[in-house]
Amino acid sequence: MQPDETTTHAPRIPSDAERRVTPNFITDIIDEDIESGRVSSVVTRFPPEPNGYLHIGHAKAVCLDFGVAQDYGGVTFLRYDDTNPAAEDPEFARAIEKDLRWLGFEWIELRHASDYFEQLYAYATTLIERGLAYVDSLNEDEIREYRGTVTEPGRPSPYRERSVQENLDLFRRMRAGEFSPGQVVLRAKIDLAATNMKMRDPILYRIVEAKHWRTGHEWPIYPMYDFAHPLSDAIEGVTHSLCTLEFDNNREVYDWLLDQLTEGPRPHQYEFARLNLDHTVMSKRKLARLVREGHVSSWDDPRMPTLSAMRRRGVTPEAIKDLTNRVGVSKANSRTSPTLLDYSIREDLNHRAKRVLAVLEPLRVELTDLPGEEVVMLDAAYWPHDVPREGSRPLPLTREIVIERGDFEEDAPKGFKRLAPGRAVRLRHGPVIRCDEVLKDAAGTVTGLRCSRVAESADEPVKVWATIHWVSATHGLPLEARLYQPLFTVPDPDGGDDDLTKYLNPEALVVKRGLIEPSVVTDPMDERYQFERLGYFWRDPVDGRGDALVFNRIVALKDGFAPAKTGPAKDDPAKSASKSAVDVAKTQRATPPAESGATPETTAATTALATEFGIGLAEAGVLSARSELETFFRATVAAGAPAGEAAGWVINEVARELKTGACADVMTPATVAELIGLVANGTLTARVAKELLTEIAKTGASPRELVAARGLERVSDAGAVAAAVSNVLRSHPDELASYRDGKASLRGFFVGQVMRALSGRADPAVVQSEVAKALDA
Incomplete structure (x- = not known):
C-alpha cells in the first residue's frame, strides 16, 4: 500500500513559545520521531462521523489534530468516517466544516472513508485469500456468546474453517446484495483466546440496508470503524493517528491490520483522555434526542454544548482553544468544571468587549431636581483603566431613569450597601443620587423612587458605599436578555441509570426584558459587550437581527450557578437536585453583583494546585472543584x-x-x-x-x-512463573499441540491461563517471557 503524496514542510521541533499546543506526552513522541528520523513529515487527520454536530468535547481533538500538524509544519486531512449510512446526513458534514473554519483550521484535503470503499473491499479480499478472514453466519447474539468472557476464551464459530474459495464466494455475494442484515458478516481470523476481547475475531464488514448520502445504494456492505480507520490512515500517509482513550483496546486491531496489509512506514495510533465537561453530555446520540424531543430548540440552541451553539451564544474560538490548552493532554480520564470554560471566555472577552449599561429588572427612578425636558449628555468611557484601549460614547441622563430592582431595599439588611431610603449611591459615569421617597401601589409593592442629585465638586467628591448601573427611561431601548445556565443540574447527568432528562435544568434559560443604552444601535451585529455588573453579552445572530435587540449572555461576570451536590440517586430522583439549582438561580439571577470582573475562585485554585504539585490542570480542576x-x-x-x-x-x-x-x-x-x-x-x-x-x-x-x-504479592520470580506455565501446558495438551502445529495465535491463550492461575498477581512481562521460553523449547 502506497500512501498519498502529501506536500509538507520539513518538520521542525518548535520552541515552547511557538507552540499552539501546550507540550504533552504526544508532542514528546513527535519530538522523538523527528529527532530519530522515524518521520520525514507530520501528517494527522480529524475523522468525525457526520451523524451530528461537533461539541466541546470534539474541540480538544480538533485543536490537537490540527494544532500539532501546524506546530511541526505538517498537514491535516479532514476525513468523514461515513461507514454508517443509517445515521449520517450531509447537513452534519456542512456543520462540521463550518465549525472547523470558525475555529480557524483548514485541512489539506477533504476525504471520506467512502472514497476508499473499493480499496477497502480489495484489502478484505486479500485477508480472505491469506486465510486471515472468513464469512460468519452466526447472528449477533451468537457471535457475542462464542466470543467468551474476560475470564474464559472464545469458541470458534462453526463457520470459522470455511475454505478460502467459499469465503471469497460468500463475500462476493455479500457485495452483490444477496444477504440481509445480520445474516452474514466478515470477521478477521485472529485469536479467540486473546486477553484483549477486541482481538477475538473482530467483525470487519456487515450488511446495512440504507441509502448512503454519497454513494446511494451502490454498496450493501460497509466496513467497520476498526477496519476502515487504520487502512484509511495508511492510504493518506498519516504519521500520528490521535484517538481518545476509549480506542485504547482497538489499537491492537489497528496494528494487526497494518501488519498484514502494509509495508514500509506506517501510521501509529496514540490515545489521550477526552474532554468531559460537567453538567452536560458528550454523546451526539443523546444530544440528538434532546433536539428531537424538543428539550432544546435546535443543535445551535445556546444551552447545548455544540460548537455551533457556543458560536451562537457568543463564545469566541480563541476561548475554546484556550480551554483545550488549559485542560491539557494526558492519559488520565477526568471531568472538567464549566468554571474553567467560563474563565477562558472571560479572559478573552475582557480585552475585546466594550462596557455599556443595561438594566434587566427595571425599577423606575425620578430625579426630581432635573427639569423634565433636559438631557445631560455624559461622556462615558468604554473601557476600564486596566484595559489599554480608548473610546467613549455619549450617555444620556434624563429626569426618568431605571435601575435594577435588586439595587434597592426599603428595609436594607445588614451589609447591603446600595440604594435605600435616605441613602446615596453613585450612578455609573454620573452623579451621586439620594433616595428621598418610595412609591408603592395599593398592594404595597414598590413601583418607583423619587431621588435627587447630591451636589459635589471635583475637589470635594461625595463618598458613597456603592456605584450602580442605570439607563435613561426615555432614551433607553427595549431589549430581551437571555440568561443561560448549565443544561443539567448535576455534574454527571449520564452517570446513573436514570433517564438523563430528569436532570434537565429548568433554569438553563431565563428571559429578561429591560432597557439598554442607545449607543449599541450603531455598532456591528457581532459586537460583544460587557453589560456592567451583569455579564458579557452579544446580539443573538438568529433572533437579534434587524431592529430586534435580543442579547445572549455569553458568560456571567462570576459564577452564580450552584449545582446539585449529588448526581443521579436511586432513591432521590431529580426533584430535589433540580430544586437546589433552581432556588439558587432564583436568588442570584435578579441581584447584580456588587463588583465586576471577578474570576472564579475554583479556577484560581485549579491553577494554584496544578503549580504547587506539578499535576495537570484537568486533574487539578477535578480536585479543586x-x-x-x-x-x-x-x-x-x-x-x-x-x-x-x-x-x-x-x-x-x-x-x-x-x-x-x-x-x-x-x-x-x-x-x-x-x-x-x-x-x-x-x-x-x-x-x-x-x-x-x-x-x-x-x-x-x-x-x-x-x-x-x-499472599497477594506480585509474582515476579521467574521460577514460580515457570512452574505455573508448566502446569498450564500440561492442562491443555490439545492447545499445545495446535500451537506447535503452527497456530501461533494461541500464545495469548496460554498467557491468559497463566495470569488466571496466579490470580492476576504475576508480572505480565515475566509471564510473557516464560510462556515464550516454554512454547518455543
Missing part, C-alpha cells in the same frame, strides 16, 4: 505518595469509594499512600491494589497486613 477530594489528595501526598499517582488514585478510585458510602476515617489518606507505594515498588499489581481498596474502604485494614495474610 471538590474540597473533600483536594483535602484527601493533599493528605495522601503528605503521607508519602507521589503527587501524580496520588491525583489519579484519588480522582478515579477514592472518589468512587466515597461515592458508594466509604468513610474517610476508615479509608485514610495514609492507607491509600501505602497502597500506592506497594504498587510502585512492585509488591502489588494495580488490579489487585484496586480490589484491595474496596475492602479497605469498608474495614480500614492495613494494606501490608492484607498482602501478607493472603
Whole structure:
C-alpha cells in the first residue's frame, strides 16, 4: 500500500513559545520521531462521523489534530468516517466544516472513508485469500456468546474453517446484495483466546440496508470503524493517528491490520483522555434526542454544548482553544468544571468587549431636581483603566431613569450597601443620587423612587458605599436578555441509570426584558459587550437581527450557578437536585453583583494546585472543584505518595469509594499512600491494589497486613512463573499441540491461563517471557 503524496514542510521541533499546543506526552513522541528520523513529515487527520454536530468535547481533538500538524509544519486531512449510512446526513458534514473554519483550521484535503470503499473491499479480499478472514453466519447474539468472557476464551464459530474459495464466494455475494442484515458478516481470523476481547475475531464488514448520502445504494456492505480507520490512515500517509482513550483496546486491531496489509512506514495510533465537561453530555446520540424531543430548540440552541451553539451564544474560538490548552493532554480520564470554560471566555472577552449599561429588572427612578425636558449628555468611557484601549460614547441622563430592582431595599439588611431610603449611591459615569421617597401601589409593592442629585465638586467628591448601573427611561431601548445556565443540574447527568432528562435544568434559560443604552444601535451585529455588573453579552445572530435587540449572555461576570451536590440517586430522583439549582438561580439571577470582573475562585485554585504539585490542570480542576477530594489528595501526598499517582488514585478510585458510602476515617489518606507505594515498588499489581481498596474502604485494614495474610504479592520470580506455565501446558495438551502445529495465535491463550492461575498477581512481562521460553523449547 502506497500512501498519498502529501506536500509538507520539513518538520521542525518548535520552541515552547511557538507552540499552539501546550507540550504533552504526544508532542514528546513527535519530538522523538523527528529527532530519530522515524518521520520525514507530520501528517494527522480529524475523522468525525457526520451523524451530528461537533461539541466541546470534539474541540480538544480538533485543536490537537490540527494544532500539532501546524506546530511541526505538517498537514491535516479532514476525513468523514461515513461507514454508517443509517445515521449520517450531509447537513452534519456542512456543520462540521463550518465549525472547523470558525475555529480557524483548514485541512489539506477533504476525504471520506467512502472514497476508499473499493480499496477497502480489495484489502478484505486479500485477508480472505491469506486465510486471515472468513464469512460468519452466526447472528449477533451468537457471535457475542462464542466470543467468551474476560475470564474464559472464545469458541470458534462453526463457520470459522470455511475454505478460502467459499469465503471469497460468500463475500462476493455479500457485495452483490444477496444477504440481509445480520445474516452474514466478515470477521478477521485472529485469536479467540486473546486477553484483549477486541482481538477475538473482530467483525470487519456487515450488511446495512440504507441509502448512503454519497454513494446511494451502490454498496450493501460497509466496513467497520476498526477496519476502515487504520487502512484509511495508511492510504493518506498519516504519521500520528490521535484517538481518545476509549480506542485504547482497538489499537491492537489497528496494528494487526497494518501488519498484514502494509509495508514500509506506517501510521501509529496514540490515545489521550477526552474532554468531559460537567453538567452536560458528550454523546451526539443523546444530544440528538434532546433536539428531537424538543428539550432544546435546535443543535445551535445556546444551552447545548455544540460548537455551533457556543458560536451562537457568543463564545469566541480563541476561548475554546484556550480551554483545550488549559485542560491539557494526558492519559488520565477526568471531568472538567464549566468554571474553567467560563474563565477562558472571560479572559478573552475582557480585552475585546466594550462596557455599556443595561438594566434587566427595571425599577423606575425620578430625579426630581432635573427639569423634565433636559438631557445631560455624559461622556462615558468604554473601557476600564486596566484595559489599554480608548473610546467613549455619549450617555444620556434624563429626569426618568431605571435601575435594577435588586439595587434597592426599603428595609436594607445588614451589609447591603446600595440604594435605600435616605441613602446615596453613585450612578455609573454620573452623579451621586439620594433616595428621598418610595412609591408603592395599593398592594404595597414598590413601583418607583423619587431621588435627587447630591451636589459635589471635583475637589470635594461625595463618598458613597456603592456605584450602580442605570439607563435613561426615555432614551433607553427595549431589549430581551437571555440568561443561560448549565443544561443539567448535576455534574454527571449520564452517570446513573436514570433517564438523563430528569436532570434537565429548568433554569438553563431565563428571559429578561429591560432597557439598554442607545449607543449599541450603531455598532456591528457581532459586537460583544460587557453589560456592567451583569455579564458579557452579544446580539443573538438568529433572533437579534434587524431592529430586534435580543442579547445572549455569553458568560456571567462570576459564577452564580450552584449545582446539585449529588448526581443521579436511586432513591432521590431529580426533584430535589433540580430544586437546589433552581432556588439558587432564583436568588442570584435578579441581584447584580456588587463588583465586576471577578474570576472564579475554583479556577484560581485549579491553577494554584496544578503549580504547587506539578499535576495537570484537568486533574487539578477535578480536585479543586471538590474540597473533600483536594483535602484527601493533599493528605495522601503528605503521607508519602507521589503527587501524580496520588491525583489519579484519588480522582478515579477514592472518589468512587466515597461515592458508594466509604468513610474517610476508615479509608485514610495514609492507607491509600501505602497502597500506592506497594504498587510502585512492585509488591502489588494495580488490579489487585484496586480490589484491595474496596475492602479497605469498608474495614480500614492495613494494606501490608492484607498482602501478607493472603499472599497477594506480585509474582515476579521467574521460577514460580515457570512452574505455573508448566502446569498450564500440561492442562491443555490439545492447545499445545495446535500451537506447535503452527497456530501461533494461541500464545495469548496460554498467557491468559497463566495470569488466571496466579490470580492476576504475576508480572505480565515475566509471564510473557516464560510462556515464550516454554512454547518455543
